[in-house]
Amino acid sequence: MNRIKQLFSNDSKKLIVFITAGFPEKDSTKDLVLEAIKGGADMIEIGIPFSDPQADGPVIQEANEIALKNGITLLEIFEQVKDIRRQTHVPIALMGYYNPILKMGTMDFIKKCNDAEIDGVILPDLPLDESVEFCNNLKDKNISPILLVAPNTAEKRIKKISKLAGDLIYAVSILGITGNDLSSKNNLENYLAKVKENSETPFMVGFGISSNDDVEWFNSFSNGAVVGSAVIKKVLKDRKKGVVENFVKSLKK
Amino acid sequence: MDSLVKKYNMPDKHGHFEEFGGKYVPETLIPALDELEQEYFKSKKDKNFQKEFFNLLKYYGGRPTPLYLAKNISGELGFNVWLKREDLNHTGAHKINNALGQILLARKMGKKRIIAETGAGQHGVATAAAAAKFGLECIVYMGEEDIERQKLNVFKINLMGAKVIPVTSGSKTLKDATNEAIRDWVTNVEDTFYIIGSSVGPHPYPMLVRDFQSVIGTETKKQFKDITNNELPDRLVACVGGGSNALGLFYPFIDDDVKIVGVEAAGKGIDTNQHAATLTKGEFGVLHGAASMLLQSNDGQIALPYSLSAGLDYPGIGPEHSYLQKTKRVEYSSATDNEALEAFKWLSEKEGIIPALETAHAVAYLKNKNNNIKKNEHVILNLSGRGDKDINTIAKELGIEL
Numbered sequence: 124m125n126r127i128k129q130l131f132s133n134d135s136k137k138l139i140v141f142i143t144a145g146f147p148e149k150d151s152t153k154d155l156v157l158e159a160i161k162g163g164a165d166m167i168e169i170g171i172p173f174s175d176p177q178a179d180g181p182v183i184q185e186a187n188e189i190a191l192k193n194g195i196t197l198l199e200i201f202e203q204v205k206d207i208r209r210q211t212h213v214p215i216a217l218m219g220y221y222n223p224i225l226k227m228g229t230m231d232f233i234k235k236c237n238d239a240e241i242d243g244v245i246l247p248d249l250p251l252d253e254s255v256e257f258c259n260n261l262k263d264k265n266i267s268p269i270l271l272v273a274p275n276t277a278e279k280r281i282k283k284i285s286k287l288a289g290d291l292i293y294a295v296s297i298l299g300i301t302g303n304d305l306s307s308k309n310n311l312e313n314y315l316a317k318v319k320e321n322s323e324t325p326f327m328v329g330f331g332i333s334s335n336d337d338v339e340w341f342n343s344f345s346n347g348a349v350v351g352s353a354v355i356k357k358v359l360k361d362r363k364k365g366v367v368e369n370f371v372k373s374l375k376k
Numbered sequence: 377m378d379s380l381v382k383k384y385n386m387p388d389k390h391g392h393f394e395e396f397g398g399k400y401v402p403e404t405l406i407p408a409l410d411e412l413e414q415e416y417f418k419s420k421k422d423k424n425f426q427k428e429f430f431n432l433l434k435y436y437g438g439r440p441t442p443l444y445l446a447k448n449i450s451g452e453l454g455f456n457v458w459l460k461r462e463d464l465n466h467t468g469a470h471k472i473n474n475a476l477g478q479i480l481l482a483r484k485m486g487k488k489r490i491i492a493e494t495g496a497g498q499h500g501v502a503t504a505a506a507a508a509k510f511g512l513e514c515i516v517y518m519g520e521e522d523i524e525r526q527k528l529n530v531f532k533i534n535l536m537g538a539k540v541i542p543v544t545s546g547s548k549t550l551k552d553a554t555n556e557a558i559r560d561w562v563t564n565v566e567d568t569f570y571i572i573g574s575s576v577g578p579h580p581y582p583m584l585v586r587d588f589q590s591v592i593g594t595e596t597k598k599q600f601k602d603i604t605n606n607e608l609p610d611r612l613v614a615c616v617g618g619g620s621n622a623l624g625l626f627y628p629f630i631d632d633d634v635k636i637v638g639v640e641a642a643g644k645g646i647d648t649n650q651h652a653a654t655l656t657k658g659e660f661g662v663l664h665g666a667a668s669m670l671l672q673s674n675d676g677q678i679a680l681p682y683s684l685s686a687g688l689d690y691p692g693i694g695p696e697h698s699y700l701q702k703t704k705r706v707e708y709s710s711a712t713d714n715e716a717l718e719a720f721k722w723l724s725e726k727e728g729i730i731p732a733l734e735t736a737h738a739v740a741y742l743k744n745k746n747n748n749i750k751k752n753e754h755v756i757l758n759l760s761g762r763g764d765k766d767i768n769t770i771a772k773e774l775g776i777e778l
């Protein structure tokens with residue numbers, strides 16, 4: 124069974140941690156991922172840096188810029204994941220934008236994901252309408268396409284999206300980009316109830332989740348929470364060893 | 377007319393021009409794009425909407441614009457050059473046609489807040505004018521580098537009550553301003569209408585921008601026939617940034633026996649890495665919501681384009697142009713900074729018409745040795761905008777202090 128499907132097969136709440144590859148140093152990826160796992164992350168999202176990250180706020184934009192300045196490439200990210208795989212069985216998903224994948228060739232990309240034992244792929248700029256073939260090709264290799272839904276996604280469409288995804292979907296917490304302010308949780312309960320009711324798969328929630336309080340709040344309405352910008356922000360401030368591990372521990376508590 | 381000849385009918389109902397186009401956007405924007413598409417198709421059939429648009433173009437925008445036979449340069453070149461005078465539009469370029477069309481849609485959809493991206497500032501100025509006229513809040517995203525190059529337009533935008541937000545990410549030009557506008561739209565999608573400035577972006581934008589701009593070609597066709605008694609011109613020429621002034625002129629002629637040429641910005645030369653010749657040198661990719669040709673690195677990162685003209689300094693191109701290139705319906709050529717500068721001076725001196733630097737790229741094509749234009753041909757050039765905004769850039773290039 125695919126590691127993501129397995130992870131979400133029981134009722135416990137999952138913590139998913141996002142790390143930009145090649146940041147803050149080109150070869151930091153492995154250390155940060157392993158720290159996050161030590162701190163208690165149940166699943167890892169590795170961000171593929173892109174020059175034009177449209178769905179990201181200033182924090183992840185900055186991490187992308189630094190990583191690209193470091194010269195990280197998609198091929199190198201696959202090597203880094205292979206290296207990480209030798210030390211952990213925690214599910215790993217790649218998160219990125221479609222263009223670098225198109226440039227590599229989608230079939231070549233999927234083959235390389237398979238070789239590196241990547242468990243899922245999240246592409247925020249490849250919505251349902253454009254992604255059917257790509258998702259089916261991923262599923263042929265037992266890799267989970269993790270499609271996104273948003274607060275304004277219609278119920279029928281949530282059904283369709285989750286059906287195509289198959290194992291897991293990603294509910295964007297708010298109308299907005301990563302790192303947005305989540306202090307007002309207005310209408311969120313209704314939205315998450317709508318996702319729960321209509322999704323044929325478990326779902327995690329992300330965008331703007333930054334504290335243990337947030338994580339606990341979302342855990343009561345979903346199958347897990349993704350923390351991204353908040354982790355990157357810590358690393359931008361302080362690159363010392365242990366920063367990520369301690370922060371993830373504090374989220375889990 | 378041969379009824380077996382299939383009429384041009386693009387894009388398909390999903391917004392695809394074969395492999396180009398589409399909607400490559402975050403899920404949050406999908407409902408907004410669907411709503412926009414529905415509203416657009418309704419408006420297209422609505423006589424009142426069409427009349428309101430037509431009247432705005434006429435009484436506010438100053439249409440129709442003249443089709444003018446430029447006799448002096450025609451005499452020098454040995455063929456007839458007709459200039460479609462979009463520079464005489466209110467706010468100085470074709471951009472106002474599209475801004476007025478989209479703001480009418482925004483009003484129908486009850487959106488109170490307008491956002492736009494701009495490179496040369498022409499689209500920013502056009503949108504600010506339209507927003508002022510209709511009393512809507514307006515935010516214009518503009519790269520820091522373009523703000524420096526196009527100070528006059530920034531000032532104009534501010535005078536009309538809109539706010540310019542400097543964009544400091546990436547290359548600090550049009551591509552980054554577009555990213556920022558998209559981020560704003562994702563965040564404020566409920567009350568905000570994004571007026572895109574060219575035939576780019578996710579479906580339905582490339583289609584609706586083309587349609588709003590096609591008033592250019594529709595007028596031209598009638599004017600040419602009325603003036604010359606000839607059914608059709610031989611050739612159409614326009615500069616291509618995102619591609620809206622070009623499609624505006626080309627589209628009504630697409631099923632006709634007319635040669636069509638688009639001219640891209642070759643910057644310092646297409647064999648250097650400082651150009652914006654997307655169709656000449658780009659590869660298939662996805663940016664700003666659409667699949668199209670794209671300047672990019674081997675690793676799929678978007679390349680930094682370069683052109684002296686801020687309005688052509690963009691690494692992508694509208695998806696319909698990629699399709700028209702693939703099917704060979706339109707031929708794409710390019711002109712360098714220097715060729716455009718020469719053409720800029722030439723048209724100013726010979727005809728007393730100072731073109732925009734973007735437009736000067738199309739003018740340069742007339743003098744291109746490889747254009748194969750025959751003696752006495754009728755060539756129609758879309759004079760997409762006037763050069764006032766470029767005076768500082770030109771003076772600097774000529775080493776003159778103003």
Ligand SMILES: Cc1ncc(COP(=O)(O)O)c(C=O)c1O
Pocket residue numbers: 469470495496497498499573574575615616617618619620621622686687688732734735760761762
């Ligand atoms: C006068 C003028 N012409 C042409 C362009 C290029 O845009 P498009 O290719 O959409 O016509 C611009 C863009 O700013 C412009 O200001």
